[in-house]
Amino acid sequence: MKLSDKIAEYRLNHPWYTFEFFPPKTDQGFENLLDRISRLAALNPLGVSVTWGAGGSSRERSLELAGIIQAENGIDTVLHLTCTNMEQGTVDEALRGAKERGIQSILALRGDPPRGEEYWIPTDPRFNHAIDLVKYIRSSPEFSPQFCIGVAAYPDGHPDHDTDEDGEIAYLKAKVDAGADFIMTQLFYDVDNFSRWLRKIRKMGIAVPVIPGIMPIQTYSSFLRLTKLCGTRVPASLAAALEPIRNDDSKVKEFGVTLATDIIRRITDEDDIFGVHFCTLNLEKSVQRVVEDLGWHGRSPVIKNRLITEAPDFNYAPVQPRSSSLVIDPYNASDSATKGLADHHIHPTGDGRGEVNNASSWDEFPNGRFGDFKSPAFGDVNQWGGSAVSRNVALSQWGNPKSIADITSIFLSYLHSQTQSTPFYPDPLSAESSLILQHLEKLTQRSWWTVGSQPAVDGAPSTDEIFGWGPSAGYVYQKGFVEFFAEKADVEKIEKKIQEEGSGWVDYFAGGIDGECVTNVPEGGRNAVTWGVFPGQEIIQTTIIEQESFLSWKDEAFSIWAEWASFYPPESEERKLLESITRDRWLVSIVHHDYRNPLALWNFLFEGTPIL
Known part of the structure; x- marks a missing residue:
C-alpha cells in the first residue's frame, strides 16, 4: 500500500x-x-x-x-x-x-x-x-x-x-x-x-x-x-x-x-x-x-x-505560536566532565551468552570507529546517505597538493591543530589523540599518514574526561592501536618486524585497493581493543578489530582518496598524485595487546629493528 x-x-x-x-x-x-x-x-x-x-x-x-x-x-x-x-x-x-x-x-x-x-x-x-x-x-x-x-x-x-x-x-x-x-x-x-x-x-x-x-x-x-x-x-x-x-x-x-x-x-x-x-x-x-x-x-x-476520531484537513490552518522554552533536565546531574572520544563511531559486540551478547542489547554504547561486523548498526550513519567531504572544504583546508611532501604537510598540520579536519576525519584532533601526539608525528613525518589511533589505558574511571564512556561507577580499558597508509615495501618491513620481534603481543591487518589483505590474526580472530566494566553488567566490548570490519573500513578509506582526487581537474597534478596514492599505498592497522604499558606499541614501532 x-x-x-x-x-x-x-x-x-x-x-x-x-x-x-x-x-x-x-x-x-x-x-x-x-x-x-x-x-x-x-x-x-x-x-x-x-x-x-x-x-x-x-x-x-x-x-x-x-x-x-x-x-x-x-x-x-x-x-x-x-x-x-x-x-x-x-x-x-x-x-x-x-x-x-x-x-x-x-x-x-x-x-x-x-x-x-x-x-x-x-x-x-x-x-x-x-x-x-x-x-x-x-x-x-x-x-x-x-x-x-x-x-x-x-x-x-x-x-x-x-x-x-x-x-x-x-x-x-x-x-x-x-x-x-x-x-x-x-x-x-x-x-x-x-x-x-x-x-x-x-x-x-x-x-x-x-x-x-x-x-x-x-x-x-x-x-x-x-x-x-x-x-x-x-x-x-x-x-x-x-x-x-x-x-x-x-x-x-x-x-x-x-x-x-x-x-x-x-x-x-x-x-x-x-x-x-x-x-x-x-x-x-x-x-x-x-x-x-x-x-x-x-x-x-x-x-x-x-482521541483522534476524524481526519483533519491538510489545507493550511494557522497554528498559534507556542512557548519558546524547552528545558528538560530529568537528572539534575552535576558531573561536567568532558568526553574525549568524539572521533570514535563504533558499536558494541559479543558472541555467545549474556546481557552484552544478547542481540537486543547490542550497540548500547556506540563510541568508536570499529564495531562488531555482526552488528546491525555496522555501517553508515548519515540519515540521507553520502559523504561529509565537500570540494569547498578540500580546497580551503587542504589546498592543492602536488607531491608526497604536500600530503604529509596536510596531515602534520592537522596534528598541530593548524587545520581542523582531514579527508578521513571531519573534526579537530581529539584530546585522546593529543596524548600520543609525538608518536603520531613521528609516523607522519615518515609519510605514514595516520588516520586512526588510540593510547593504551589500564582501568580509567568511566567518568574520565578523556577516556570515559558508558555509565558512571565503572572502569574502561584500551589497547593501543594505530592505523596509517604506507607503501607496500614498508608493509613488508612491518610484517617482518612483527614476525621476528612481536613475541605474540602485536597483531596487524594490511590491505590495498585491489582487495589483497595480509594479517597474522587467525581466521575468525577478534581483537577487542576497548572494553568497560560496570556494576551489574557483564564486560562490554565497544571496539573490535577483525578482518571483515577492517576490510569494510579499508574499502571506505580508499574511496575517500578517490573522492578527494575527483575534486581536481582530470590530468591535473593533484588528481594524478591522489590517484597514485590510491593505487600504491596500503592501509595498515596495528594493535599491541599490552594495555598496561602505555608505551608498548610505540616502543615496538620505534625501537629494535628500524622500520622508520
Whole structure:
C-alpha cells in the first residue's frame, strides 16, 4: 500500500510512526538487522524506509533489504532513491526493482553533490536534483501509477545550500507541485523553530502531510557529530541540559528517550502532525522506549486527552505560536566532565551468552570507529546517505597538493591543530589523540599518514574526561592501536618486524585497493581493543578489530582518496598524485595487546629493528 494512502487512512484513528534503516556493509550485520527489524515490527509501524547509498552505491543491498521487509515482515516500505550520479537506466532499474518487490513508495532525494563539481560530467543531465526525479516518475506511464513520492525538507536549513529559507521553501513547494505526496524532514531538536517553519510552509500553500524526522540522542559525541553534519540547530536550553551528564552514556541515552518523547508530544499537538519518522541508525532500544513511553503501542493513543476520531484537513490552518522554552533536565546531574572520544563511531559486540551478547542489547554504547561486523548498526550513519567531504572544504583546508611532501604537510598540520579536519576525519584532533601526539608525528613525518589511533589505558574511571564512556561507577580499558597508509615495501618491513620481534603481543591487518589483505590474526580472530566494566553488567566490548570490519573500513578509506582526487581537474597534478596514492599505498592497522604499558606499541614501532 502507498504510504500516502496509509497516512490518509490511519490519521482517522491514532498517531503513527515509521522507522528508517540502512543496509549494513557486512553479510552478518545484514542478517542480524533482519532479526532486529522483526523485533521492532512488533511495534506496528505504519511503514519503514530504507536508505540508498550515494550514487546508488548500496543499490543491491537497499533493494534486497526493502524487498525482504515488504515480503517477510509485511510492512510497507519506502525506498530512498538519490538521483545525482545516476544514469536514466540505473534509475529505471531501481524503480523496476522496487516495483517487482511490491514497493509502492519512493523518497526522492538529490543525494551527494556531484563529485568534483565543475569537473564532473553528468551521466544523464536530467538527474541533478530531487525535483528531476519527482518529475521523471510522475511523467512515466510505467512508474507514476505504481509509486507515491516523498521528498525531504530541512526545517533548520539545508547544510549544503546557501539559499535563504524563503528560497528553500520555494524549492520545496516546487517539488510538491511536481507531484510529491508527502514530506519527510531532516532531524531537528528546536521544536519552536519547527513549528514556525511548519506554519510558514502552510502559508506558502504546501498542503501535503509533513512527517517530522526524530532521532533519539544515543551518545553525546554522536549527537555533536550528527547535528554538525546535518546543520541541526541545538537550542541553548538543550545544550545546557546535556552539559552536566555528557560523560555518562547511560544518562545521555535516557535523556535522549525523554527528549524525543517530549518533542513528539509537542509536535503531535499541532493540528496537522499525526505521525513521526524515527531515524533509528539501526538501533532499537531507544526507539522502542519512546514508542512505549508515548503509549503508542497496543492501543489508540490520546494526544492531550484528545482521541483522534476524524481526519483533519491538510489545507493550511494557522497554528498559534507556542512557548519558546524547552528545558528538560530529568537528572539534575552535576558531573561536567568532558568526553574525549568524539572521533570514535563504533558499536558494541559479543558472541555467545549474556546481557552484552544478547542481540537486543547490542550497540548500547556506540563510541568508536570499529564495531562488531555482526552488528546491525555496522555501517553508515548519515540519515540521507553520502559523504561529509565537500570540494569547498578540500580546497580551503587542504589546498592543492602536488607531491608526497604536500600530503604529509596536510596531515602534520592537522596534528598541530593548524587545520581542523582531514579527508578521513571531519573534526579537530581529539584530546585522546593529543596524548600520543609525538608518536603520531613521528609516523607522519615518515609519510605514514595516520588516520586512526588510540593510547593504551589500564582501568580509567568511566567518568574520565578523556577516556570515559558508558555509565558512571565503572572502569574502561584500551589497547593501543594505530592505523596509517604506507607503501607496500614498508608493509613488508612491518610484517617482518612483527614476525621476528612481536613475541605474540602485536597483531596487524594490511590491505590495498585491489582487495589483497595480509594479517597474522587467525581466521575468525577478534581483537577487542576497548572494553568497560560496570556494576551489574557483564564486560562490554565497544571496539573490535577483525578482518571483515577492517576490510569494510579499508574499502571506505580508499574511496575517500578517490573522492578527494575527483575534486581536481582530470590530468591535473593533484588528481594524478591522489590517484597514485590510491593505487600504491596500503592501509595498515596495528594493535599491541599490552594495555598496561602505555608505551608498548610505540616502543615496538620505534625501537629494535628500524622500520622508520
